[in-house]
Amino acid sequence: MARLIVVSNRVSAPVRNAERAGGLEVALQAVFKNHPGVWFGWSGRVVASKEEIETRTTELDGQQYIVTDLTREDNKEYYNGFANRVLWPILHYRLDLAEYSFRDLTGYLRVNEHFADEIHKIIQPDDIVWVHDYHLIPLAKALRERGHRNKIGFFLHIPLPPPEILTALPGHDRLFHSFYDYDLIGFQTETDRVNFARYLVNDCKLATRDLETFLAGDRTIKLGAFPVSIDVDEVARWSQQGARSKLARELEGSLGGRKMIIGVDRLDYSKGLIERMRSFGKFLEQYPHWQNRVAYIQVTPRSRSKIQEYADMDAQVGSMVGKINGTYGQVAWTPIRYVNKSYARSSLAALYRLGSVGLVTPLRDGMNLVAKEYVASQNPADPGVLILSRFAGASHELSGAMLVNPYDTDSVADAIDQALNMTLEERRERHEQSFEALKANDIALWGERFLNELAMKSSELSMFAAAFPKAG
Numbered sequence: 001m002a003r004l005i006v007v008s009n010r011v012s013a014p015v016r017n018a019e020r021a022g023g024l025e026v027a028l029q030a031v032f033k034n035h036p037g038v039w040f041g042w043s044g045r046v047v048a049s050k051e052e053i054e055t056r057t058t059e060l061d062g063q064q065y066i067v068t069d070l071t072r073e074d075n076k077e078y079y080n081g082f083a084n085r086v087l088w089p090i091l092h093y094r095l096d097l098a099e100y101s102f103r104d105l106t107g108y109l110r111v112n113e114h115f116a117d118e119i120h121k122i123i124q125p126d127d128i129v130w131v132h133d134y135h136l137i138p139l140a141k142a143l144r145e146r147g148h149r150n151k152i153g154f155f156l157h158i159p160l161p162p163p164e165i166l167t168a169l170p171g172h173d174r175l176f177h178s179f180y181d182y183d184l185i186g187f188q189t190e191t192d193r194v195n196f197a198r199y200l201v202n203d204c205k206l207a208t209r210d211l212e213t214f215l216a217g218d219r220t221i222k223l224g225a226f227p228v229s230i231d232v233d234e235v236a237r238w239s240q241q242g243a244r245s246k247l248a249r250e251l252e253g254s255l256g257g258r259k260m261i262i263g264v265d266r267l268d269y270s271k272g273l274i275e276r277m278r279s280f281g282k283f284l285e286q287y288p289h290w291q292n293r294v295a296y297i298q299v300t301p302r303s304r305s306k307i308q309e310y311a312d313m314d315a316q317v318g319s320m321v322g323k324i325n326g327t328y329g330q331v332a333w334t335p336i337r338y339v340n341k342s343y344a345r346s347s348l349a350a351l352y353r354l355g356s357v358g359l360v361t362p363l364r365d366g367m368n369l370v371a372k373e374y375v376a377s378q379n380p381a382d383p384g385v386l387i388l389s390r391f392a393g394a395s396h397e398l399s400g401a402m403l404v405n406p407y408d409t410d411s412v413a414d415a416i417d418q419a420l421n422m423t424l425e426e427r428r429e430r431h432e433q434s435f436e437a438l439k440a441n442d443i444a445l446w447g448e449r450f451l452n453e454l455a456m457k458s459s460e461l462s463m464f465a466a467a468f469p470k471a472g
């Protein structure tokens with residue numbers, strides 16, 4: 001296969017602890033196992049001025065990492081601004097939280113141009129380029145403008161809402177038309193794919209016969225759903241080995257025989273933490289016999305804390321935890337243990353295994369790999385129960401989970417009680433169902449499916465284009 005160039009905002013540079021990486025990085029590490037190539041992105045370093053920007057290359061085991069710096073202005077306008085205060089909320093269906101500014105859009109486009117300039121220096125004609133996530137939508141266009149005709153694919157790790165929401169973004173047409181320069185656009189679920197297909201038909205008036213392949217000028221683009229996953233065997237192994245670790249034994253000892261509920265989420269409004277705390281408070285109120293018989297561990301590393309909405313949330317969740325602990329806690333029992341710390345994924349796997357209930361209730365989530373890791377970590381002979389938001393992409397696959405509406409805090413409270421009371425037989429059945437689904441879509445398949453589709457695309461599509469009238 002031709003050389004693969006992957007581009008994403010975050011790069012799991014070899015010096016970083018891979019076990020601490022987020023979902024995108026974990027998925028891409030798995031792709032590189034089979035296709036060593038180049039991984040290009042932000043170094044994580046912020047410099048004072050343009051003149052101080054450096055681009056550095058590192059090599060490890062035949063794999064190249066090329067990272068470049070951002071200026072303070074770039075960081076403010078591109079990362080904290082347009083990517084995370086405009087696109088992130090809109091794509092998570094939160095128009096109410098979007099803070100649009102033309103200046104941030106300019107910074108977003110500037111960083112995409114900078115990335116394209118750097119890639120331009122190293123790209124070869126038969127390289128395959130795979131761009132990831134909402135930070136980099138205009139990158140293919142910027143590369144085409146520099147004369148590159150390579151195959152370029154894009155994968156969106158977060159949700160894609162219906163056109164009625166997308167069109168609320170000022171200048172949506174200009175931004176989303178830059179998707180036309182990709183050959184293949186991948187989404188987490190069929191729902192996301194269909195939402196974008198509807199946008200292309202209704203708002204961009206592109207011609208299509210099957211809502212999968214579209215004609216845009218003289219180019220064809222293809223859409224597909226490629227649900228991202230985890231390395232199931234690796235996570236299962238971590239959880240078995242971790243069960244004997246110091247951390248797991250300490251935690252188990254501290255439970256004093258109480259059942260454990262576990263939640264692990266980045267501190268982000270999309271994760272539904274406020275609603276989850278409300279549900280847990282209702283659970284303790286409506287099912288008082290569980291008081292002092294459960295411990296809810298919520299691991300929530302802070303993220304994007306320079307953004308006001310995240311700082312507000314931090315304060316709000318902290319005060320709700322304090323209130324619930326104050327109301328229901330006893331001198332020898334703290335209902336919620338709220339930890340703003342990040343743990344290695346291998347340690348988390350051991351914690352998931354101890355959890356009688358995994359509470360994963362985002363208000364909207366592209367996939368949610370915590371849900372998948374919770375299932376993979378369970379002891380099949382005595383598994384815990386996953387309570388999963390119907391608005392997480394993972395709910396399309398994990399059919400054994402108890403699906404809930406996170407906004408309906410009364411029914412989430414009821415679901416916690418049901419999960420804690422569930423018979424071993426039902427727990428095993430549910431776990432088996434979800435585990436089968438995980439095995440059927442392991443992470444290795446994700447990259448293969450996308451790259452095969454991208455490689456196939458040109459021959460298939462030239463036939464399609466020839467048979468199709470020009471878009472009107």
Ligand code: F6P
Nearest residue numbers: 010022023024025133157158303
């Ligand atoms: O999955 C969405 C995503 O934005 C990834 O692109 C990113 O790696 C992860 O969430 C964490 O976000 P951030 O890079 O802003 O810390």
